Amino acid sequence: MTRGTRDETEARAGAREGGAPAVTTDGLPGWLDPVVEAARSVQPGQLSRFLPPEDGRGRQSAVLVLFGEGPRGPELLLMERAGTLRSHAGQPSFPGGALDPEDGDPHTTGPLRAALREAEEETGLDPSGVQLFGVLPRLYIPVSEFVVTPVLGWWRAPSPVGAVDPAETARVFTVPVADLTDPEHRVMAVHPRGHLGPAFTVESALVWGFTAGVIDRILHFAGWERPWDRSRQVPLDWRA
Template structure:
């Protein structure tokens, strides 16, 4: 894991990864014991419209988080090794390759955010930050698990017109993004929101603008 050679625009993200505290990212923090160790890859690249982020849409038939937009990632396998060592990094890259077909050799890991918790599935998630130094083709490897894989310009994520608040049936409110004909919400939107904030990319937006989870209905 190294920050050497990062583009200048990514340096605020690397700096935030070194200094941010878990409670600054989410109110859902890992329990003292239990939880399934997992990792997601938050992969930044340079596209035709400037800096961009890799996302995927989960298949609608999945048992958990069906149809949601997410980062590539999943639970650690035994071959990934120690979750307190480099196991999280290996898991993030392995899962990204399995789900999107990207070449992990072209990804430079430059940071890891504090681990967070997803109560509904019991996952303890390490957000692994990557720079797509040498981009490679990508696609939905298994349509039974992934509906599509795509990149979103960071400028679209920071555009106030694309930002909103969702209200879960439980009453929990959280940030959301309307991009690429889809609604990004939940864990993924929460992490993107905090990265944008702590990187200094945030622009004033209407927090009173609410979007229902069934916004397409």
């Protein structure tokens, strides 16, 4: 059994036992089928070289990778973190954050609750309109020591969204998948320390780091990636 399948099975069981959000692929639009299949088969090392420490260190957290359908077709919901935050200030990201004790077990249904709770707190979306359909393997962000579970969702019934607390969120926006796969919007971000990583220039923002890495791998394993020029580089601000 693959990691993605195991997480989804555990989430289903937990939903039945504790009333957690269910994870189901029933009724999804056909264009999400490649993402569903990728989530079921992808291995942690195929997503990132940064994996959770074996000794259990790291703060458990979750993000909501929310797919919707807008005027230009499939799209993703993103937000831009406030520039005054201590961690990842001004950086575009998925809605999400650390698990609270009331979210429950971080190894089963806790990330599901946390992803929806944080998304509601940060963007104001109505969780009842979100259908969770998959869970990706846990990844690690060394700079902040977060162990992150990406939770996949379908925005079945879109609701109004916006920055709920300007001290945390600068803005909330959607990005058409067509723009994310457009080679003209793809670059390599160069960190001041010399690290390179995939990035996207979309919606007047440079999406880089953990968020861009997850998007890049989803596009790749879903078969949506188009050839692009990896020699195109954009330097990051020294404070990144």
